[in-house]
Amino acid sequence: MLKIGGYLVTFAGLILLALNLPPVKALVKIPAALNTSYLSVIGIVLVIFGGIIIYKGGSGKQPKEVPVYHGKNIVAYRRMK
Secondary structure (H helix, E strand, O other): OHHHHHHHHHHHHHHHHHOOOHHHHHHOOOOOOOOHHHHHHHHHHHHHHHHHHHHHOOOOOOOEEEEEEEOOEEEEEEEEO
16 A cells, blocks of 8 residues: 555656646646746655655565475475565
8 A cells, every 4th residue: 555655656746847848838827936946856856755655665575485394294384574
């Protein structure tokens, strides 16, 4: 679930960065009070923060399993962290 939030934050940052492109500026009316340099800095910060969340959000791998022996027979598997 944490990775989804990271993707959303990264997507929001990319949208803010896209608002600085001239074709997008022509389509979207940005208020004059918002400086485009502020939007770029906030967008870059959001992209970096979202990337960190995605990277730290877990690997999605299962824990390694090792066999538990009783004599020569495997009787169970134990998950290692």
